[in-house]
Amino acid sequence: MAQTPFYRLPYGARRDLLAQQRHLTVDQLAQIASRRRAGDADLIENYLTTYGVPEGVAVNLRINGRDVTVPMVTEEPSVIAAASNGGRLLTSKMGIITSVARREVMGQIVLSHVDDRTGIKAWLTAHQEELLRVANAVHPSLLGHGGGVRSLRIRYIPPHWMSLDLFVDVGEAMGANLVNTICEAVATYLKEHLTVNVLMSILSNYATHSLATAEVAVPVNQLATKSVDGATVAQRICDASDFAAHDPYRAVTHNKGIMNGIDAVVLAMGNDWRAVESGAHAYASRHGSYQSLSRWWIVGETLRGELTLPLALGYVGGATRVFPLVTINQQIAQVTSARDLMGVTVAVGLAQNLAALRALVTDGIQHGHMQLQLKSLALSVGATPGEVPAVVGRLRGETQPTTAQAKAALAAVRAANLKK
Template identity: 50%
Template sequence: MTADFRHFYQKDWAERTALVAEQAQLSAAETALFKKHYDPKHREIIENYLTDYAVPMGVAVNFVVDGTPRLVPMVTEEPSVIAAASNGAKIVKRAGGFSTSVTQRAMIGQIVLEQVDDVAATTQLITAQQTALLAVADAAHPSLQRRGGGARQLRIRRLGQGYLSIDLFVDVQAAMGANMLNSMLEAVAKSIGVLTKHNALMSILSNYATASLVRASCRLPVSLLQAGRYSGQLVAQKLVAASTVAQLDPYRATTHNKGIMNGIDAVAMATGNDWRALESGAHAYAARDGQYRGLSTWTLTGQELVGTIELPLPVGIVGGSIKINALAQLNQRLLGVTTATELAKTMAAVGLGQNLAALRALVTTGIQQGHMHLQLKSLALAAGATTAELPVILQRLEQAPQQDLATTQQLIATLRQSKEETHD
């Protein structure tokens, strides 16, 4: 039987859940999960709303960024991410913490013209009217100027095949800025259409935020890197080698950068920022010279390991979903940030700290040693273990020849049976 989903978006919440339950043949207990995590406010945020999907939130500790201690909230379902970030930050803290810098903070949007026959003449027309066009942009969002922001620059790029991109640079102040930038772009596009007699193909922000680059670095005496039987000097050398491989090989660089973004995305989610935008921009920046490379680099200078990372982080502390997400606002207080720039700097430091911990583990004990204990926790919970049963189940699971769902379920059943026999 197929449910009727016509005009689904017009139906109320009860009708939607009933239709979904019918289509998927859900039990009453399964359908009840929708109501358990239901929030009426969220019907106004997304379309066809059913329920909330919860992701755990924790805090990474030990971060010192530009001399300021930071408690870093992170939202992630992946084990080891918060532990690794805290571990990397602990090492860096002993060396004085992370240093960061931001040279510019602006969002970039594109107005794309097509079938431009005389590129030079069109470019000249637009360039001559740049001041007036920037004024048009500001008039589309006057409150931004009052807060100290506004349109800053127009850049014209020839894309080939008759396409021209007019790039608008806007200082969006504390916001992520997507909506205000798109409004400004559409206003400028109309003026350019009148000026050049070319209608815009599209006007849209770019998530390749090269005008919002953030840099973080740290300098570590090699003695801080000692791990088990591995001397600090050897760990540093191996870490530099691993960093080099991530610059040479896109297969390795992809995983290298995924680890970095584990941390950055988790902070983005915790603060109500658009982590998909950050992901797309970061990976584009990793391929800016034509080859995809690691976003961070590690070098050895005498007895010091030097780590650096640079990537676009166009984040905000106001606007978007932040204003209606109480936890996002609370997490800003946990972080202690008061500007979008401070948030971006902290996120870059998190990415570098995450990378340090991952590479140090990779070149010494291997990534699985610490990771597997946390994975086994997830396995035990998925198999139905209670939090009270976890310590015993984990101990037995670590000693088991096979560590899978069936084995874990059998261990839980055995434990519960032994408890019943004890009570009898």
């Protein structure tokens, strides 16, 4: 008798088989059981348990003249602290100014082994209106809400491909499934009217028609530290920004710091952070080499910064309907539309970037970072929440505290508590 595929086994059978094969202990199985959540098994295949990631809020952010509190989901101790610190540094009457010129998701119908590219392009160009009609007939309700397929673009990609690109205003939704359905309908129409080989029909996560920009102007004196004056800090930030524009090795880490904040907001708002990541890094390479996404420069006594990102985020649909916290998070951030969400997200990225650069060119990134990491280190060796402050206190004097030192600190704390 053929063995039942793993994904078809009942939950208990899958869990027990995994426990047997990987020698999971009773305590480990208890942890898995304690984190199991009803409904999550319907979201993914081979569900085992729910892996929780902490959520906090970034404060001190002023965006387009209003104070905003932004929920962020991350496991990295310094991310929310950096976003809040960056927001504090950028405080002014208007704070961070954001803008979204348009919001369209692109879909592709890819034709392969195109021999008569001139003839195919001519036919597609001549039938643009008909192709738009076919595309918009797929979801007529989208037109009723002011959305729909806005335009087409034809590209030849050597050596033998053509891409028919559709740009779709998906309203407040993320729009992935919607765009894929539209692309497949247009692909069917092409196959009925042309002799072409349709390789695939799918959206692109390179959202160049959904760019969000954050800009800021901050007096240089707001950037001063205890040991470095504001003008010097501002100049060092600009130097670091220029270096990241020229060296891809630095640019990757520069942009990773930005994405620390971006991803945490995107995840908290039930959107696809993986799509955002891939699109952002493609955008960083748009000029032929990988460069920094943000730039900083000085005008008089003011430090200016700018960050532009492709951010095709949705306010409704997708995971926003699955996770109840998304609605709460939208309310906390006072986000009421996809454009609002795009603006808040790119603003957090710019604040995150400033905080990281300021720390990097003054006290060094480890000064503040390691203080926050000490809590994680204490927890990793088994400290209870009540023991964490005492363990952290014993580790603060160490330059680079190790796991062994953390265990010793925890043992000392527990020994001291026994004597009380």
